[in-house]
Each structure stands twice: as C-alpha cells, then as structure tokens.
C-alpha cells in the first residue's frame with residue numbers, strides 16, 4: 001500500500017512538473033525587453049551624507065512589491081550592468097522586515113499602516129489596530145504641525161497604500177468609504193487613479209453604488225479637480241485632486257507619469273513655509289510581480305525611479321528635506337538566475353504569484369538619513385520619522401470613545 005502511495009505521488013509530481021513551463025522558457029526576456037547595456041550609465045552623481053539640521057520636508061516613497069531583484073532588473077534594463085539608477089545614488093541603505101500582526105507575509109494595508117502609524121496590524125486593515133481602533137497617522141500629525149500633505153500613487157488613490165496615510169477602515173476593499181474619508185482628509189494634493197469611486201453610480205465608469213458625487217464635495221471644499229495632465233500642470237490652487245484614470249493608471253503610456261505627478265506635488269506643497277509630508281507610491285511594481293511579468297516590473301521600476309530623480313533634485317536644492325525610499329513587501333519572490341553576455345538575455349525566475357516575507361531595501365538621503373542605516377522592523381521606520389519631526393506620543397491609538 002505504501003509503495004502504491006509513493007508511486008502515485010511520483011506520478012502526480014511528474015505530471016505537474018511536465019505541464020509547468022520551466023522558468024527559463026517562461027521568463028527569459030528578449031533583448032528588446034531587457035537589454036544589458038554595453039556602456040556604463042549613471043542617472044546622476046552619487047549623493048553624500050548631509051549635515052544634520054531640523055527636518056522641514058519629508059518625502060516618503062514606497063515602491064509596492066519592490067525587493068532588491070526588482071530594483072536590479074530595473075537597473076539592468078535602464079542603465080545596464082554597470083550603471084546606477086536614481087534609487088542607487090542615495091548614501092544610506094537599510095533593510096526592513098515586513099511581517100504583519102497576523103501573518104509573516106504582509107499585504108499593502110498592514111505594510112503601509114506600519115509606516116503611517118508605527119504599529120503592527122492585521123492584513124487588509126487600514127490605519128486601525130487589531131481591535132478596530134484608529135491609529136493616528138504621520139500625515140495627520142503633519143497636518144496638526146502646520147505642514148502641507150500630499151499623496152501620489154499610480155494605483156487608484158483609494159488603494160491600500162495611500163489610504164493607510166489618510167483614512168481608517170477595517171477593510172482595504174471598502175473603496176467607496178475610503179474615497180469618502182479621503183474627501184474629509186484635508187490632504188492638500190492627491191494625484192493618481194481611482195476616479196471610479198468619486199463619481200455617482202449613474203456616471204459612466206462609476207464603481208459606486210450610491211449617488212454621491214465626491215468631486216462636487218471636493219470642489220465645495222475649495223479643491224481644484226483636474227482630470228488630465230495639462231489641467232494638472234496649469235492648476236495653481238493650494239488644494240488639488242487629480243484623478244487620471246477610472247482605477248489604476250495604465251502602465252503603458254502613462255500620462256501623467258509618476259515623475260510628472262510627483263513634480264507637481266512637490267511644486268505645490270513646497271510653497272508652505274512650515275514644510276510638507278508627501279507620500280509617493282510606485283504601486284504597480286507589485287502588480288507586475290503578481291503577474292510574474294518582468295517587462296511590467298522593469299517598466300514600473302523605471303517610472304518609480306524617474307520620480308525618485310525628481311525628488312532627489314528637489315532635496316538637493318532644499319537641504320531640510322529627508323527622503324526615504326522603501327517598499328511595503330517583496331512580490332513574486334523574484335530572482336535573477338544569470339545573464340548570457342553574448343545575446344544579452346537575462347534569466348529571471350519567480351517563486352510566487354503573491355507577496356513574500358523577504359525583507360526589503362530602504363534608501364535614505366537628507367538630514368538624519370544615517371539613522372535609517374541597519375536592519376529595522378517596518379514599524380520602526382514610522383516611529384523614527386515621527387521622532388525626527390518632533391511628533392510626541394507616537395504611535396497613538398484612539399480608543400472608541402475618543
């Protein structure tokens with residue numbers, strides 16, 4: 001009986017392994033997709049440590065699902081094997097552990113809440129603790145301190161990462177409610193996709209089940225609502241919401257690009273003498289990882305890296321600016337198996353179509369950047385930013401009767 005069992009298992013494994021394309025068949029990229037450049041290219045000079053001084057602005061950038069292999073494959077595509085991306089120009093690197101309260105593998109809601117609130121929570125939960133109590137976010141404390149605030153993302157702006165900085169809800173999937181909370185959040189600049197949850201159900205492309213017109217509510221509050229790149233560029237209101245696609249922004253021919261949205265946000269927020277807190281998310285590096293599509297990943301890493309270039313230029317010109325670039329988790333278990341120098345093909349392999357528990361990289365530049373060097377838990381990063389900005393009582397949980 002035992003022998004039959006082993007034989008059956010062997011047969012099943014054989015069938016499964018034979019039906020599954022090998023990694024190299026499935027994932028090898030053509031030269032057009034992933035060319036290993038023959039000349040060294042750098043995106044700009046390597047940045048140095050800067051003298052400590054009070055922090056005026058914080059730009060917190062999250063490459064969703066971005067591990068070392070995602071960044072490195074983006075580097076190979078963009079600047080070749082000897083080149084350096086903008087993300088690789090920062091003087092300080094750290095490593096971040098990402099587990100959620102209820103799982104070794106985090107999702108973007110729990111991952112972003114660790115940064116925004118400095119606490120562990122369960123997967124799927126947006127800026128609440130495991131008991132359903134709200135936690136105060138860095139962005140809310142920044143507003144209290146007189147800083148301007150901004151959220152920029154290539155997903156819908158109601159997606160888990162931006163939502164975790166400005167809203168509080170027990171499920172990341174309650175997009176309509178998140179949009180309503182976003183309207184009340186008083187975040188000064190909100191740019192990305194996600195129009196579908198801001199327009200009434202009888203409007204074309206709406207994904208709401210009610211007749212709320214949140215664009216109207218936003219206009220009544222004084223926001224300028226922009227729906228295309230040109231309108232975004234020309235708008236000079238203090239408060240701007242730009243929604244450029246029904247849900248996530250397109251990956252191919254994205255208009256505006258993450259760099260263009262980031263540039264607008266920085267330009268608008270930097271008029272404030274008390275500084276600003278801006279969160280920028282390259283959301284779709286994760287989506288390319290879920291799909292195990294390397295060309296998607298490297299395209300999104302480039303879009304994210306272009307935005308990093310904009311941010312580093314601003315930070316160099318405005319010395320009180322702390323830049324933190326990290327991820328919420330790794331996606332896909334992506335790894336680089338080798339490269340054939342003769343025909344310039346890189347062999348990428350994946351171990352998962354979901355998130356993994358592998359710790360992720362962090363890069364920092366600006367005053368106090370060196371304090372982010374080393375291994376950290378993701379909650380430590382939020383706490384450190386709060387500490388550097390002088391926000392006391394952080395993390396802060398609001399009890400139900402608050």
Ligand SMILES: [Zn+2]
Nearest residue numbers: 065286290331
């Ligand atoms: Zn994901």
